[in-house]
Amino acid sequence: MSSSGKIKFAIIGAGVIAPLHAGAIRAHPEAELVAVADSVKEKAQKLANEYGVPFVYEHIGQLLEQCEVDAVCVCLPSGLHGEAVIAAAEAGKHVLCEKPLDITLKSMDAMIAACRNHKVKLATVFQKRTTELAIRTRQAVQQGKLGKLVLGDAYLKYYRSPEYYRSADWRGTWEIDGGGALMNQGVHGVDIIRWIMGDVDSVFAYAAPLVRDIEVEDTAVAVVKYRNGAFGVIQGATSVNPGQEPRFEIHGEHGSIVYADSGIKLWKTADGEEPPVIAAAERRAEGSDNPHDISEDGHYMLLDDLIRAIREDREPLISGEEARKSVELILAIYESARTGKEVKLL
Known part of the structure; x- marks a missing residue:
């Protein structure tokens, strides 16, 4: 820590999300x-100049060996997360890792194990979990206000241009991006619907690049069976023009909740409660057309949570184990799309 008691951070990866x-x-x-x-x-x-950062490195190893830091933010392309997180853990640094945690189960398990073994915190960025919309919806579901759950749907229809995919050679690749519309953009919504509805039992899916010249999917649709017996649909795309705001629909025997980034569309609960009032600052569509159009608020809240977790020696809000679940679901969707078969999750 610095002489003032502040947690000293480094950023690994100076791309779009780093600011x-x-x-x-x-x-x-x-x-x-x-x-x-x-x-x-x-x-x-360039990033260092913009934010008054004193030390700049070309290699992760140099940073970890030469610079005194307490924690790192990993902002690399998805398939490079594992190596950076494990190196940071072995150097005794806490980690805030961008979504998705990584793109393979093997890599994620190694990351989680490394952080456990070296007794450092591993937190993951899923900023949609910090919104009042998501929190209040999950609370209503957990309190049984919708009765028995029957449907849980996520509609994640983004637009990304051909220029977006040409902007970096790792975009739209299996090796580094780990997938397309679901693994990169839609992973936020996949995480939210699973967080609200609970764990998934099985999926059956279609996924393909329908309009973009990429090797991964720009369009996907999956039928989901949750472990609580409810069904659902997950649609993920970067092919929809114009992009639509993410939308979540939760239906139970005695009520329904439907919300999007712009606010609550339907709130009917068994006890007849009024819909929660959501602050205007939170009611904005993020990133459906423009990957730069993302609020800083969620990142601040998750950074603050990591700092609290370090000081209080507790688990972060979104641990490595928790972040792994959304990637596991997406990988099952990809497997179903490849094989044409229903895939059960472990």
């Missing part, structure tokens, strides 16, 4: 951003 982490760290009274690393040193230097 959200940098901004959150700068805004937090108990955090200090002291280093940035990126394999393209000019990108790291």
Whole structure:
């Protein structure tokens, strides 16, 4: 920690999402951003200049060996998360990792084990879980206000242009992106619907690149059976023009809740309660058309939670084990789409 008692952070990866982490760290009274690393040193230097960061590195190993930090934010392409998180854990650094945790079960399990073995915290960014919309919906479901659950649907219809996929050679690849519309953009919504509805028993899916010249899917649809017996649909796309705001529909025997980024569309519960009042600042569509259009609020809240977890020696709000579940579900969807068969989750 710094002499002032602040948690000293470094950012690994200076791409599109890194400024959200940098901004959150700068805004937090108990955090200090002291280093940035990126394999393209000019990108790291640019971010460092914008946020007044003193140390810049080209290699993760150099940063971890030479710079005194307490925690790192991993903002690399998805398939590179594992190596960076494990290296940070072995160096005794706590980790805030961007979504998805990684793109394979093997890598995620190794990341989780490394952080456990070296007694550091592993937190993951799923900022939609911090919204009042998601929290109040989950509370209503858990309190039984909808009765027996029958349907839980997630509609995740984004637009990403051909230029977006050409902007970096890892985008739209199995090896580094780990998938397309579901693994990159839709993973937030997949996480939310599973968080609200509970664990998934099985899926049957179709997925393909219908409009973009990429090897992964730009369009996917899955039929889901939850372990509580309810059914559902997950639709994920980057092929929809214009992009639509993510929408979640939860139906039970005695009530229904439907909400989107712009607010609550339907709130009917067994006890007849009024819909919660959601602050105007929260009622905005994020990233459906523009990947840069993301609020910093969720990142700040999850950064704050990691700081609290470090100081209180507790689990972060979204641990590695919890973040693994959404990727496991997406991988099952991909397997079903490849094989044409229903896939059961373990």
